Amino acid sequence: MASRPTGSMTKTVEERDHVVIRFAGDSGDGMQLTGDRFTNATAILGNDLATLPDFPAEIRAPAGTVHGVSAFQIQFANNDVTTPGDHADVLVAMNPAALRADLDKVARGGTIIVNEDSFTQRNLEKAGYASDPTTDGTLDGYQIYPVPMTSITVRAVESLGVGKKEAERSKNMFALGLVSWMYGRPVDVTLRWLEKKFGGKPEIYEANVASFNAGYNFGETTELFAHQIHVAAAPVTAGTYRNVAGSQALAWGLIAASVRSGVPLFYASYPITPASDLLHELSKHKNFGVVTIQAEDEIAAANMALGAAFTGHLGVTGTSGPGIDLKAETIGLAVITELPMILVDVMRAGPSTGMPTKNEQGDLLHAMFGRHGESPIPIVAPSSPADCFSVAMEAARVAIRYRSPVILLSDSFLQNSSEPWLLPDVDALPTIDPLFAKANGSDFLPYARDERLARPWAIPGTPGLEHRIGGLEREDRTGDISYEAENHERMTHIRREKVDGIAADIAPLEVDDPTGDAELLVLGWGSTAGTIRAAVQRVRGSGERVATAHLRWLNPMPTNTGEVVTKYRRVLIPELNSGQLTMLIRAAFLADAKTFSKVQGLPIWADELEDAIVRMLHG
Amino acid sequence: MASRPTGSMTKTVEERDHVVIRFAGDSGDGMQLTGDRFTNATAILGNDLATLPDFPAEIRAPAGTVHGVSAFQIQFANNDVTTPGDHADVLVAMNPAALRADLDKVARGGTIIVNEDSFTQRNLEKAGYASDPTTDGTLDGYQIYPVPMTSITVRAVESLGVGKKEAERSKNMFALGLVSWMYGRPVDVTLRWLEKKFGGKPEIYEANVASFNAGYNFGETTELFAHQIHVAAAPVTAGTYRNVAGSQALAWGLIAASVRSGVPLFYASYPITPASDLLHELSKHKNFGVVTIQAEDEIAAANMALGAAFTGHLGVTGTSGPGIDLKAETIGLAVITELPMILVDVMRAGPSTGMPTKNEQGDLLHAMFGRHGESPIPIVAPSSPADCFSVAMEAARVAIRYRSPVILLSDSFLQNSSEPWLLPDVDALPTIDPLFAKANGSDFLPYARDERLARPWAIPGTPGLEHRIGGLEREDRTGDISYEAENHERMTHIRREKVDGIAADIAPLEVDDPTGDAELLVLGWGSTAGTIRAAVQRVRGSGERVATAHLRWLNPMPTNTGEVVTKYRRVLIPELNSGQLTMLIRAAFLADAKTFSKVQGLPIWADELEDAIVRMLHG
Amino acid sequence: MAEENGDVSGIATLTKKDFTSDQEPRWCPGCGDYAILAAVQGFMPELGIEPHNTVFISGIGCSGRFTYYMDTYGFHGIHGRAPAIATGVATANPDLHVWVVTGDGDALSIGGNHLIHALRRNVNIKILMFNNQIYGLTKGQYSPTSEEGKVTKSTPFGSVDHPFNPVALALGAEATFVARTVDNDRKHLTDVLRQATEHPGSAFVEIYQNCNVFNDGAFDLIRDKQQGLHNQIRLVNGEPIVFDEGTRCVRVGENGRLEIAAVADSDPSSIITHDIHGRPSLAFALAHLSHGPTEPTCIGVFHEEDRPTYGEAVRSQLERAVERLGPGDLKTLLHGGDTWTVG
């Protein structure tokens, strides 16, 4: 190893259960990288954690303005972490704009570390500050640490012969070093990574190492920080872990399904925030035989995926709100042609273009009903970044077994945030038999069905199975066009029964009701799982009896869902929408479920939900 | 008048309350015209009536085949007629294919008149008959009248110098003449129409008159028919009537809204069965300043209409299932830009291409939820062909007043069928004030709102009101782009409240519960109104107490809807789908409503529904 | 079906019957679609490609029904999207022979975007566009190829839309093979289809097709045995462009422009020699000699160009990825980043 921080441990250490840190700076300041590295060191230390990058809107605003702020938040703890945290204990603000943008995300009394050098008149103005908030009383009530990060960094690398610009650019490593010291993160991990990344460019490498060390040593040696904070490792299942973001996990789950079924993966998509990362990730893995196409639009993407499904591939198309609208007609075609296909909808705040970088769970009812005619489709939603992996495999399993399009409802939060993932035993992953049709000498009936009501998947190139499919109503069994009244009704019922029948093939709804006599059920779906877990833990901590359950399959719901929701006197459904699951539950089971609704483009905070649960229990 | 039938009334006359007649023949046989003329004569006689054309699938099949059969059905009565009739009392079959295609639509014991001349070996084969059904016992149990229509017609016109082909072609007039005699329809009306239509071509005119008279006289003079049937006029409100099909009424309603608001009508559409007739009808009336555009696709059509709405026109776009899917994204844009626009969805049997010429009410939930994000929209549905007129005006009123897109859910049945319409007093039609924004010197706030939460409609060309709108979330009042969390939630609520608030501006749900103590409510929407009325009349006739109500607005529902549906112990909702309104009612009011579902591309028959009501009452 | 599972008995045994499904065609009597169907079914056997390796994909329109009548694999898609479905099929399995059957509305109105993108990508699909200058299936509205002023159900006062020139549009979209033929000239049609099949990549073939119900006679000037003689400018690669029984020609006029002239009045060196393999601008100029079949009009192959097909390019990229990264291994993928092991 080139070098490492020189400071020795001379300060006191304070124990904490959990900490939330937020790194914020200009888009060009490398905050995502900083956060990412900190996350890694934290994961390796054995803390449980959850992270959330918080990008600015798509267009890069002029440097130094509030619109250009990019932030990264991480919560880590000595126990189960379910969310990236409601409010930050520590904010690292690289410039005034970052402070201005994120101050309201810091817990009252929290710590704020600012890059003093950037608090120039000009930058204050750009951020819209009339006077310096670090001195004018704005930050009263916070612990504020001004650190001249830029100048120390520049000084630290002076001797290395890198230009001033390069030197300044490595100030994020200074911040990383400083915070690493504060929380006793391992140094080696970061240094090793720097070597791997910049090994080929010795000057840059040296500069980054020097900055990182300078930050670390600054913490150790200056009087500014009284003590280090220690967060013990979380007790976790033994095994090999990595940190994974939802977009990676989802992509890998699709690849795994392809490997374990022998059905090649075909991904057609049109770029759109926040779904584009799936396209980016999958196109890296062409050595798995993954075909990726950037189509001319979402309609084309869906039709290409459907054409590939017809051809014996696992056809997948991913998009977000505006794009899923456009795919509606094609999804209907997939429903009537009964081909295995996955539609990934990475939800974002709507309606219309809405707030493309913000989160929402607004598309559930659209997924259920967003096609003309009676057009049922299975819908599944992951509950955490790592869960995207198994949900992707599950979606593929159902799509292939049932010859059906499946909608996978992810969201912006799941896509972008990350968590440690206990890597599965690859050989123990489920296999999926595509059961391609084979000619057997008798007349081929493309719409005959097996016990699951699945029709044959007869792929072009197979002799003897030539047949024609399409969007006009099919005759039962033969698949010929039919305008016959009873046939249409029969086919309508079959399509619905097939989807409903999947309920027999999925896990029942698991209820977590430790005392067995809870009054209230908190029912969730999708990315709110973590918050719900946290909030329920808190209210249970104060002695309340609350049950919780989480729906992975939204259509069909597990067979025991009705039983579960009607068992509890009160049902609260937290949703990042106006009550979409609530409406399905009410209609299906006539249960008087209520919504905890938040439509702000933000996650639900555990404390908000805690309040709501308590209110419902006692209100 | 050139001439008129010569026969004198020598036969007995039988009284009937109502009669259902079905004319069926090859696509080239002119059955729609025949039906249309019979309808006219019937209307003028003062019978109440309802009609339904039944076209073959879009492509013309070879002449003489079952796929090429075109039929027209009419029910007329001495009282309120609500449907074109479940089963025909009389079928006129111009060839074997027509008989084969429509036999199951004839009431057991009904009358079948066939064109004997067409029952040749060749035609029987084309229709798929192995032997002659008129003689082989197939028609046992029906009253069958073989009439050599072609040969009599040819003989009747022999002397007029028309070619054989022309002569044969006028055999539909023979059929019309015969049936006109059977039901004592006025002769003058038809003769006058023939004169108007063929006045310029004397030979054709004479031939048609001669055929018509020959048919009429054939009834009067031959021994074949023992008696005429008389159906007395229905007691109706005084006034001027015309027969109107839903597509006409809807088009005229839009024109009327334009005239009564002074807002020019702009209709952009892409052809699709069964919505194309709206485009056809509207493009005839350019002298009302109606702009019609056949767009390159449905997406373009919707965007053109939206652009026109922005420009101060009443932007309307009409389509059917596959097309409404494609418009989803644009409807979302209309929701967030809050512009007055009407989306007409003429529903047809789905999913996907489905059965394009068949009817269904499958798009209600799609209309409600078929866009990503929280994107509420008002939805209104006409209940009869003539009702399309006032529903179109109503949709325009709400769109303009509330600056909101509105979905008008019509269907294939409403579009194609017709009924007598008491013409409204044009000067008494409601007026609509567009309340265009005007500059008043102060800063213009495009997202400030009036008491109905409607924002200003500030149209390009107005000095001082320059402003920018779009699909990104808007800041309250200013309309600037906003990513602010609370603003987004506020706007989400405002959009919903605005739509919900329309409830205060529409008629309450009217319940028809004559005894006031009904156990069961039959709740309907859309085109099933007639069947529901008929079925409820019947069960009431047998002493049952049944209430009925019909929802014109599906979103928002009238304010008293919850009160109504929870008042009755049982609620039955007949729908041409799997229970879409039922699901909304259950979710909104936790009422245990049940669906009477029919998904066959056919109307619900009154007797089926009658059975279902009785079963529910006593089952 | 042509043969049973596995028993692929070879080229010689294929006949028209092997490509004819059991569904009875249901176009209007007299429709030009029948002739095209017969020509295609008749011509397929000579390609020596088995029905099970052939896929027909169509959109919605009268032409869309074509798929049902071919005893091959078939996908009757939704309106306008056939080129996209076909891109999926042809890219997923580049060994298949993929045909797209579409109409002037399907391909150029709602489907215009997919068409131009499939062409620029050079997806290996043969696109047969049945141009009847009308919407047949929806019973008679004008289409993007209908002439200005056309009176139809949707334009009772006449259309105000200027039509596309499909060949020019395809050329503008970087098509690598562009041709035009007519429904009732079986030899010419078959000949063009043969060249389209031999071309590696997208082939765009416009077929003038008579809709005798809603637009009868639209192509008579070109299609009629008599009139056609004078008005068809038959393009033959490598030959001078002369027509009208040798009396008229296409020559280079002022400032490089092409024009129609009498052979007698023309300097032989100014007469254009047809060259399908050069830059597409010659083909474009030929397409613009007439705007629609109301004047002398070129038929035949306008342009052909060599470019890697999309399917092959994608496939070879997959192969190169394996060469570069090794065959995909799940364990390597999942364990690829920073990992740590607990207990």
Add this chain to the structure above:
Amino acid sequence: MAEENGDVSGIATLTKKDFTSDQEPRWCPGCGDYAILAAVQGFMPELGIEPHNTVFISGIGCSGRFTYYMDTYGFHGIHGRAPAIATGVATANPDLHVWVVTGDGDALSIGGNHLIHALRRNVNIKILMFNNQIYGLTKGQYSPTSEEGKVTKSTPFGSVDHPFNPVALALGAEATFVARTVDNDRKHLTDVLRQATEHPGSAFVEIYQNCNVFNDGAFDLIRDKQQGLHNQIRLVNGEPIVFDEGTRCVRVGENGRLEIAAVADSDPSSIITHDIHGRPSLAFALAHLSHGPTEPTCIGVFHEEDRPTYGEAVRSQLERAVERLGPGDLKTLLHGGDTWTVG
């Protein structure tokens, strides 16, 4: 805002400020969009059209934000649909001056169909396509104008798509005005915009726009003050096409083909004189001299053609309908068929 209600104070008083909204532009520092915005805002006053009679309509993309910075009426639509919205606006009210601002992805990928249809219809809209050969807003995927082999986020192994030539595509789509210019040559840009504005009907203007973040330098060969001198083929109507400081020219070669040659080696009569008003095939050939800005490339107006605008055609049809049928009267309409009166 330029003026208060009613107080339209006339052409002379309009300034750049009247067209500048209160929203601060938020593109990346250095983005070519700034230069175009400045040019447009600077040029609008000289047209003498008041802001309230001007409408800017954009799609989604970095370019789409343009609308917010113009103090005119504006509609920031959805991705790819701006030409359709604009068709609605320009047809509903042909007196408005309607501009479309779009990107290479917005216009040519998702929006390709609306673009080509707006062009063939000759809707009176001025389409400014900011071509940066990349998807900027979604952070760097290749676009339909990106060169083959391009490595981007979505194509880590290089793109296999052959790009469009936007000018050729527009010509293939029957455009009546087609031009190309560059973001950083304000004079040329303004000049082209002026001609576009004067043209009655659709004007398609491709603007080479540098995306300094995701595709920096893509147009340097043409756009750079030094290199541009040698590689810009500036088209001037009625003048011989020579460039590279007069040393090179475009001439008619063998079989009517255009080619680039040294002036010194060329027979003066073979050098093409630019003629924007003839058949579009000359323009097409000029567009095909290069495929993308990696060789000498034409800029300026390629083609202009007179055709009635869509809005005027629609309006005059309404007027003729009134002449023919009389002004619409509701009572006449409703009572127009067979009626009967009861009681």
